[in-house]
Amino acid sequence: MKSLKTAQSATSLPRAPREDAGARFTKYxxxxxxxxxxxxxxxxxxxxxxxxxxxxxxxxxLPWIAVVVANVGQDVTAVGAExxxxxxxAARPAPAAPVDERPTVIRISETPRLSPGEDGR
Numbered sequence: 782m783k784s785l786k787t788a789q790s791a792t793s794l795p796r797a798p799r800e801d802a803g804a805r806f807t808k809y810x811x812x813x814x815x816x817x818x819x820x821x822x823x824x825x826x827x828x829x830x831x832x833x834x835x836x837x838x839x840x841x842x843l844p845w846i847a848v849v850v851a852n853v854g855q856d857v858t859a860v861g862a863e864x865x866x867x868x869x870x871a872a873r874p875a876p877a878a879p880v881d882e883r884p885t886v887i888r889i890s891e892t893p894r895l896s897p898g899e900d901g902r
Contacts, residue, residue, distance in 0.1 A: 806851070808851060809851035812847035812850060812851075813843070813844070816839065816840055816847070819836045819839035819843065823836035
């Protein structure tokens with residue numbers, strides 16, 4: 782079983798699998814939409830010329846590109862991960878106030894709780 786040497790940082794966690802699958806599906810559908818557009822343009826653009834062959838090549842090659850792009854998942858290693866054990870810079874202490882301007886210290890002490898009947902009621 783794999784053990785982590787350091788704590789996992791929330792900023793270094795990969796994208797959720799559901800979000801990753803949704804993003805890959807979107808890329809696949811966009812690429813396949815381009816393929817359909819290439820096929821339709823290849824059929825309907827007249828007169829035929831070199832662009833017809835280019836659009837036909839796009840209609841043939843784009844399904845392969847769509848599958849490769851859809852199967853490539855997110856990179857698991859987070860590039861810009863924050864160190865979870867980083868320390869914040871210490872704040873500079875405020876300058877001490879003169880002795881006569883310091884706030885008065887108020888001490889509060891609690892008394893033990895009285896049982897019913899001990900309070901004189």
